[in-house]
Amino acid sequence: MEISRSTLGLAAGIAGTLFLGYCVYFDQQRRKDPLFKKKLRDRRRAAQQGGSARNLGGPLPDMSDHEAMQRFFLQQIQLGEELLAAGELEAGVEHLGQAVAVCGQTQQLLSVLQQTMPAPIFHMLLKKLPEVSERLRASMKASGASLQEEDVE
Structure with missing residues (x-):
């Protein structure tokens, strides 16, 4: 039929x-x-209130716990990419900046990001990086975590 x-x-x-x-x-x-x-x-x-809490992408990991740092790093990269794809450039750059700030191999990551991101967004990231790193340091000090210079670049 x-x-x-x-x-x-x-x-x-x-x-x-x-x-x-x-x-x-x-x-x-x-x-x-x-x-x-x-x-x-x-x-x-x-x-709206979650927007300000979203800036740090949740609780900061214990800097001495390598696995927690790796999860935080991957989470920040993923959030950054998703937000950039959705057109939320500021928030995406913020999360990518946090990933760079906690990355142990900052120069290699920045090199990869420079090759994969459009130049204006990469320049936004470079401008935002000192601010993000300082904010990350301040929040780590406020939480009582010990922070060493090589932990946050």
């Missing part, structure tokens, strides 16, 4: 209409919820 193109098109159209109706129905139910606006405001407020 062969299904004609028109039958297949009609079935796809009906399925699309049902899906759209399903989305509209649940969107209306969500908006009718008396707590919707409160939840939305709370979520936006949390996201």
Whole structure:
């Protein structure tokens, strides 16, 4: 039994209409919820406050724990790349700067980043690097962690 193109098109159209109706129905139910606006405001407020906490990408690792430093480094690289891809240049450069600041082989990493990043973004990173390193040092001192010059470059 062969299904004609028109039958297949009609079935796809009906399925699309049902899906759209399903989305509209649940969107209306969500908006009718008396707590919707409160939840939305709370979520936006949390996201705004999380923006400043997001600058350091979570808790700083123990500088003596090599695995924790490596996880932090990889997390910062990944966040930086994702934010740059999403068009959030400042935040992406901030995270990449933190990765460079905790990297043990700073020059090699900067060389790789220079080859892979557009020149204007790489220059933003170079300008931001001293500020990020200093902020990282300050937060490490505030947390009571011992910091050596070779740990943060």
